[in-house]
Structure formats: C-alpha cells, structure tokens
Amino acid sequence: MALANVLGFKSNSEFDRSLQCKKTDSNIDEFCPTLNIENIAQFITLPPYADPAKYLKMVNEKVDRVKIQFLKGTTTLAFKFRNGVIVAVDSRATAGGFIASGEVKKVIEINPYLLGTMAGGAADCAFWERVLARQCRIYELRNKEKISVAAASKILANMIFEYRGMGLSMGTMIVGWDKRGPGLYMVSDDGERISDNLFSVGSGSIYAYSILDAGYKYEMSTADAIDLARRAIVHAAHRDAASGNIVRIYHMKETGWEKIEEKDTNDYMYQYREEKTMNF
Numbered sequence: 001m002a003l004a005n006v007l008g009f010k011s012n013s014e015f016d017r018s019l020q021c022k023k024t025d026s027n028i029d030e031f032c033p034t035l036n037i038e039n040i041a042q043f044i045t046l047p048p049y050a051d052p053a054k055y056l057k058m059v060n061e062k063v064d065r066v067k068i069q070f071l072k073g074t075t076t077l078a079f080k081f082r083n084g085v086i087v088a089v090d091s092r093a094t095a096g097g098f099i100a101s102g103e104v105k106k107v108i109e110i111n112p113y114l115l116g117t118m119a120g121g122a123a124d125c126a127f128w129e130r131v132l133a134r135q136c137r138i139y140e141l142r143n144k145e146k147i148s149v150a151a152a153s154k155i156l157a158n159m160i161f162e163y164r165g166m167g168l169s170m171g172t173m174i175v176g177w178d179k180r181g182p183g184l185y186m187v188s189d190d191g192e193r194i195s196d197n198l199f200s201v202g203s204g205s206i207y208a209y210s211i212l213d214a215g216y217k218y219e220m221s222t223a224d225a226i227d228l229a230r231r232a233i234v235h236a237a238h239r240d241a242a243s244g245n246i247v248r249i250y251h252m253k254e255t256g257w258e259k260i261e262e263k264d265t266n267d268y269m270y271q272y273r274e275e276k277t278m279n280f
Contacts, residue, residue, distance in 0.1 A: 073242020
C-alpha cells in the first residue's frame with residue numbers, strides 16, 4: 001500500500017458495479033451509462049453493463065444470438081541464465097482463424113532496464129504496459145532511483161486485479177535488472193503474479209516448453225541461451241498455426257536490455273532442415 005500511495009494509485013472500489021447499476025440477471029445486457037467514468041487518465045472505461053463478466057460469458061455461450069469468441073494465439077518466452085535474461089517472441093497476431101498481422105511487436109520497451117511481453121489481447125497488453133511505463137517513470141522522478149522489477153510487476157498486477165472478471169485478456173512477463181540482479185515475473189489477467197527462472201506464455205507455449213525443458217541450463221553461455229530461445233520460438237511457429245512470422249530476441253543485462261535479432265522464422269526452419277538439427 002505504501003508503494004501505491006507514493007505513486008498516487010487510487011482504488012477502483014468507488015466504482016463498484018453493484019452500487020452504480022441496479023440491473024438484474026434478466027436484463028444484464030442492457031446499457032448502463034453510469035458505469036462509464038470520466039477520469040480516463042486514471043482509469044480505463046468500465047464496460048457499460050451491470051456485470052461485465054456475466055455479459056461476456058453470455059455472448060460466448062448463448063445460442064440465440066451471435067457468438068463472440070475471443071480466439072487468439074502467440075508464443076512468448078523468457079528465462080534467466082548466468083548472464084542475465086533472454087526474452088524471445090514471435091510476431092503473429094490472429095483473430096480467430098484469420099492472421100490479422102505478421103509484424104506485431106510483442107516486446108514493449110518500458111524503459112532501458114525493463115521489458116514487457118504481450119500475450120492475449122494486444123490492446124489490453126499494450127495499454128496496461130504503457131500505463132506501467134508511466135508509473136515507473138513517476139517513481140523514478142519522485143525517488144531519484146529506478147524502480148525494481150518486483151515493484152514494477154506488483155504495480156501491474158495491482159492495476160489488473162482491479163479489473164478482474166471484466167474481460168481483460170493478458171499473460172504478460174515483466175523482465176528487468178535492478179540492484180538485486182535479473183528479475184523475471186509473469187502477470188496474468190486476474191492479477192496473479194509469479195516469479196521463476198523460466199516462463200513461456202501463449203498458444204504455442206506447450207511447444208516452446210518442449211525445447212526449453214530439453215535444453216535449458218542456468219550455466220549456459222550467452223550464445224547457447226540465444227540459440228535455445230530461437231529454436232523454441234521456431235519450433236512453436238512450426239507446430240502452432242497462431243504463432244510465426246518474425247522471431248525477436250532481447251538480452252537483458254546489467255547495463256540494460258539489448259535487441260539481439262529480428263528475423264523471419266521460415267529462414268531458420270529451412271536452415272535447421274538443411275542442418276538436420278530439428279525435425280521439420
């Protein structure tokens with residue numbers, strides 16, 4: 001709470017839906033304008049329904065209306081090793097079975113010492129990680145030091161927790177380097193926050209994990225770590241239709257993050273096939 005007070009973060013409890021809108025389950029999908037708030041600089045606009053979670057479930061499941069299915073896919077991964085943290089992502093954005101884009105930048109550069117990844121809804125991840133970047137900058141100006149990775153991830157988790165059940169779709173990783181060394185946290189759309197040495201998030205994560213589990217060693221060299229991350233993303237792109245296009249790799253070091261490469265996954269598939277080092 002002390003950190004939240006320093007940053008000027010306000011609770012969203014004053015906009016409690018049960019107090020603002022008197023609708024019942026029978027008319028849950030009726031528009032309720034009182035739920036929209038004015039101060040968009042501090043908060044994201046609430047869905048204009050009595051219970052956004054129940055409304056989203058209804059439009060997903062009921063057969064008497066057009067279904068809205070939030071289908072998405074991606075592959076992102078990050079892991080610690082002796083020389084820092086490696087972050088690797090693909091660049092494909094999908095809308096159901098439609099490939100909406102092949103050039104999405106799924107690594108958000110929060111500041112020179114912090115990176116965030118995107119998995120889930122692109123708009124949700126981009127919006128909240130940019131809000132996080134603003135809060136991190138405010139912290140630096142007020143305290144004359146850069147924010148820790150733990151504190152940055154906790155701020156993001158707290159903000160997302162206020163909107164749990166309202167349709168957010170996020171599976172982000174916060175990567176950085178601070179006084180305690182390299183940091184890696186995963187934050188989900190229900191406000192859950194976990195720290196570990198290795199994460200992979202997205203529809204292709206099960207394929208990425210198969211490569212990571214087989215080849216990951218904390219004491220590996222930087223070259224081996226980069227190659228492992230690359231192969232994990234390429235393998236996921238080959239097996240998962242919702243992942244692919246460009247592989248982007250970052251290396252988080254004590255001096256800050258460094259962008260290692262940005263290359264088409266197909267080029268690596270052909271290369272590995274010729275070398276016979278992966279089964280494609």
